[in-house]
Amino acid sequence: MAEAQGSPGPWAAPDQPCVFKLVLLGSGSVGKSSLALRYVKDDFRSILPTVGCAFFTKVVELGVSSLKLEIWDTAGQEKYHSVCHLYFRGANAALLVYDITRKDSFHKAQQWLQDLEKEFPPGEVVVMLVGNKTDLSEEREVTFEEGQEFAESKRLLFMETSAKLNHQVSEVFSAVARELLRRRKREGPAQARDAAVALSGGPMRQVRCCTH
Ligand SMILES: Nc1nc2c(ncn2[C@@H]2O[C@H](COP(=O)(O)OP(=O)(O)OP(=O)(O)O)[C@@H](O)[C@H]2O)c(=O)[nH]1
Numbered sequence: 316m317a318e319a320q321g322s323p324g325p326w327a328a329p330d331q332p333c334v335f336k337l338v339l340l341g342s343g344s345v346g347k348s349s350l351a352l353r354y355v356k357d358d359f360r361s362i363l364p365t366v367g368c369a370f371f372t373k374v375v376e377l378g379v380s381s382l383k384l385e386i387w388d389t390a391g392q393e394k395y396h397s398v399c400h401l402y403f404r405g406a407n408a409a410l411l412v413y414d415i416t417r418k419d420s421f422h423k424a425q426q427w428l429q430d431l432e433k434e435f436p437p438g439e440v441v442v443m444l445v446g447n448k449t450d451l452s453e454e455r456e457v458t459f460e461e462g463q464e465f466a467e468s469k470r471l472l473f474m475e476t477s478a479k480l481n482h483q484v485s486e487v488f489s490a491v492a493r494e495l496l497r498r499r500k501r502e503g504p505a506q507a508r509d510a511a512v513a514l515s516g517g518p519m520r521q522v523r524c525c526t527h
Pocket residue numbers: 341342343344345346347348349350360361362363364365366389390391392447448449450451476477478479480
């Protein structure tokens with residue numbers, strides 16, 4: 316099981332980076348915890364299946380800008396499916412992870428997208444499709460083109476990774492972070508203030524943000 320790293324913290328102080336919630340979704344054993352562990356601690360080791368959800372944070376530096384990602388690593392085993400919905404509420408970004416050696420996990424990632432589409436209006440959440448375990452390419456069941464085609468058809472970001480070999484892992488999180496900042500800047504500080512006001516009235520989607 317991935318180790319929980321504390322719990323969601325308080326609101327960021329005004330001079331602190333924006334805080335965005337990112338959820339990792341996908342079938343059991345596709346490598347969600349391994350991707351989080353590789354990204355946050357640059358480590359890869361045998362991990363027990365996640366129970367419920369594990370929580371990590373990481374500050375992402377993007378040139379002159381920075382932001383803080385709260386990474387919610389959900390349990391992929393089917394018996395936890397309904398619980399996972401509790402965790403993706405309020406998300407700003409989602410990684411839909413599948414294992415390139417398991418077609419079923421690719422289909423499951425597509426189901427997760429449908430679940431997200433029910434929960435969020437179009438374009439509200441930055442979604443990236445991630446095909447993990449590229450080091451096992453000789454066992455590949457999902458081609459790069461299949462992944463890319465599906466992602467393009469749904470206007471998702473897309474990358475293939477290997478948590479084991481540390482291939483493209485930080486690039487995934489950086490690309491999502493860049494997109495989050497791009498959208499935040501496009502919406503402007505007024506929207507960020509509105510989000511803060513909305514939060515005081517309800518617990519749903521939120522960005523704890525400095526003003527840029
Ligand atoms: N070869 C290879 N194995 C990987 C990679 N990423 C993860 N694994 C292995 O796949 C297995 C499952 O990894 P996890 O990170 O626990 O998968 P998960 O998606 O978090 O699984 P759940 O907690 O059940 O949802 C473990 O044995 C990992 O070591 C990878 O990039 N390459």
